[in-house]
Amino acid sequence: MAEHGVGLSLKGLTKAYGPSVALDGVDLEIAPGEFMTFLGPSGSGKTTTLNLIAGFVEPDTGSIDVGGAPIVGVPPHKRDIGVVFQQYLLFPHMKVGANVAFPLRRRGVAKREAQRRVMEMLEVVGLEGMAQRYPRQLSGGQQQRVALARALVFNPKLLLLDEPLGALDRRLRESLQLEIRRIHREVGVTFIFVTHDQEEALAMSDRIAVFNKGAIEQVGTGETLYQRPDTLFVARFLGDSNVIEGEVRVDGGQTYLVDGRNRFMAPNVNVPVLDAHMAVVVRPECVRLVAGAQELGPGVNRVAGAITEVTFFGSRRRLSVDVDGRAFLVDESGLGPAPRPGDAAVLAWRAEDASLVCTGAPTGAPRSAVPVG
Numbered sequence: 319m320a321e322h323g324v325g326l327s328l329k330g331l332t333k334a335y336g337p338s339v340a341l342d343g344v345d346l347e348i349a350p351g352e353f354m355t356f357l358g359p360s361g362s363g364k365t366t367t368l369n370l371i372a373g374f375v376e377p378d379t380g381s382i383d384v385g386g387a388p389i390v391g392v393p394p395h396k397r398d399i400g401v402v403f404q405q406y407l408l409f410p411h412m413k414v415g416a417n418v419a420f421p422l423r424r425r426g427v428a429k430r431e432a433q434r435r436v437m438e439m440l441e442v443v444g445l446e447g448m449a450q451r452y453p454r455q456l457s458g459g460q461q462q463r464v465a466l467a468r469a470l471v472f473n474p475k476l477l478l479l480d481e482p483l484g485a486l487d488r489r490l491r492e493s494l495q496l497e498i499r500r501i502h503r504e505v506g507v508t509f510i511f512v513t514h515d516q517e518e519a520l521a522m523s524d525r526i527a528v529f530n531k532g533a534i535e536q537v538g539t540g541e542t543l544y545q546r547p548d549t550l551f552v553a554r555f556l557g558d559s560n561v562i563e564g565e566v567r568v569d570g571g572q573t574y575l576v577d578g579r580n581r582f583m584a585p586n587v588n589v590p591v592l593d594a595h596m597a598v599v600v601r602p603e604c605v606r607l608v609a610g611a612q613e614l615g616p617g618v619n620r621v622a623g624a625i626t627e628v629t630f631f632g633s634r635r636r637l638s639v640d641v642d643g644r645a646f647l648v649d650e651s652g653l654g655p656a657p658r659p660g661d662a663a664v665l666a667w668r669a670e671d672a673s674l675v676c677t678g679a680p681t682g683a684p685r686s687a688v689p690v691g
């Protein structure tokens with residue numbers, strides 16, 4: 319079994335299909351053994367990027383290094399990369415054991431050795447004792463485990479998984495998410511996992527690359543992307559948010575976002591774009607209800623409005639609050655008496671708990687570097 323995965327370096331990858339641009343400059347560094355997830359809406363270029371790495375498609379421009387060696391132009395079967403798709407693509411007329419053994423047969427591994435590795439791999443994916451079954455005698459989740467075993471049995475340096483859980487129901491998805499993470503830890507191979515499901519990405523990954531329109535908008539841990547998104551797209555794609563768009567101003571060392579007549583304290587970032595159109599993103603759990611007369615410390619924003627909706631989710635309560643025609647989402651603990659629609663509400667959030675993000679600027683557009691103060 320592979321002890322260590324390989325690192326990957328993608329530089330300036332582009333790919334067009336006629337007039338349609340599938341990839342518009344993808345750059346990414348992946349560390350050896352990392353669990354990297356590609357997250358993004360349908361059509362954002364996730365599968366195209368995987369296909370370039372696997373060698374099923376060649377890029378128009380750009381380079382791909384795997385373990386320090388360039389692989390553009392190397393045929394897929396010589397790249398030593400395992401692939402798992404949403405459709406399991408098992409051979410229906412072959413038993414599970416023969417399905418898993420297939421890549422070893424193609425590589426000319428001796429029969430006894432192949433059998434030993436198949437058994438070992440079936441154990442890793444939790445299918446010991448199933449070697450003699452046919453795929454049709456297995457559930458969808460079990461068939462996907464067979465596909466995983468087949469993709470890993472030849473000790474690839476890298477495993478690519480393209481929405482592998484997309485065809486499964488929610489309960490099964492969640493248990494296989496945990497399984498795939500366990501297998502990743504166990505085999506030590508570098509994994510690239512594609513999903514359009516933000517919760518799946520947050521639950522599974524060391525880091526996430528957020529794709530938008532054929533490019534990567536931001537790369538980071540789930541925590542970073544959620545708490546410190548760089549762009550409105552990333553903020554909206556991961557979790558719920560309150561968004562206030564406006565112009566950035568600095569006054570007395572404090573950064574503000576000015577929206578019409580309102581001025582909100584924004585986090586003090588080192589290099590903001592003065593006068594630029596930006597947005598403040600505040601997560602619902604960072605907003606709290608306060609008593610109207612309550613003293614708030616410095617750096618805390620306060621707005622007044624009226625509650626329009628209260629939704630109980632068990633562990634928490636989601637309030638919708640109308641503030642001058644703008645709907646604010648507020649999450650609070652589900653304990654204690656619930657406020658009612660129509661109640662007046664004063665909301666507060668610390669400026670430092672919000673993020674100042676780019677709105678519609680194209681990916682990687684240079685920002686003017688004007689220091690605060």
Ligand code: ADP
Nearest residue numbers: 335338339340359360361362363364365366367
């Ligand atoms: P994702 O996997 O994120 O849903 P894809 O990488 O499959 O997105 O697709 C990115 C874009 O490239 C889409 O607009 C898609 O229609 C286009 N595309 C992908 N493959 C082809 C192809 N073989 N021919 C034409 N257009 C394609």
Ligand code: MG
Nearest residue numbers: 361364365366
């Ligand atoms: Mg896809």
